[in-house]
Amino acid sequence: MSAVERPLYERDPAAYAAHIAEGNATLPRKLVSADVLLLDQHGQILLVDPYYKPGWDLPGGNIQANEPPDLGAQRELREELGLDLPTNQLHLLCVDWVSPHSKWDDWLAFIFGGIELSDAQISIIRIGDNELTAYEFCPPAQAQHRLRPGLWKRVEAALHARQTGRVAYLHDGLRSSP
Numbered sequence: 001m002s003a004v005e006r007p008l009y010e011r012d013p014a015a016y017a018a019h020i021a022e023g024n025a026t027l028p029r030k031l032v033s034a035d036v037l038l039l040d041q042h043g044q045i046l047l048v049d050p051y052y053k054p055g056w057d058l059p060g061g062n063i064q065a066n067e068p069p070d071l072g073a074q075r076e077l078r079e080e081l082g083l084d085l086p087t088n089q090l091h092l093l094c095v096d097w098v099s100p101h102s103k104w105d106d107w108l109a110f111i112f113g114g115i116e117l118s119d120a121q122i123s124i125i126r127i128g129d130n131e132l133t134a135y136e137f138c139p140p141a142q143a144q145h146r147l148r149p150g151l152w153k154r155v156e157a158a159l160h161a162r163q164t165g166r167v168a169y170l171h172d173g174l175r176s177s178p
Helices: 013-026 069-081 119-123 140-146 149-164
Strands: 031-039 045-050 060-062 091-098 107-116 132-138 168-171
Touching: 031 069, 031 149, 045 140, 060 069, 069 107, 069 132, 091 149, 107 149, 132 140, 140 149, 149 168
Parallel strands: 031 107, 091 168
Antiparallel strands: 031 045, 031 060, 045 132, 091 107
């Protein structure tokens, strides 16, 4: 480009847009999930039992394309349990980069929430889609037993973040920095 030639984005906006789209198409994509940590007034953790995979889980799930993780968490709560919590109550507690394993590529796993549900909120919980067979509030020790080890590490970090007010950033369930 000469000193007097204008950049592509000024000369030909359509060509520049095509250039960006081509580059964007070659960038890697990541799976993103957003789970929600909810507690009852006794400090028990809300777990859900999905029919499509073994073991218990937190409410939440995979985020749709171009969906912000907090809004995806909010959507999943509404779809799965009929809970409509404002996103300002869904505080970010944990982000875990999960390395490729089995047939899965790497992904970013978010945990939001940490709020204590009122009795009124608990009373409206209903299984709202075909993904869950049950839900239950469990003490942390029972939750640890029911959850997959990697998910429990995230839950443990989220519980700690709830106490300290400091978001946990993990790599495969382990703190990435001091």
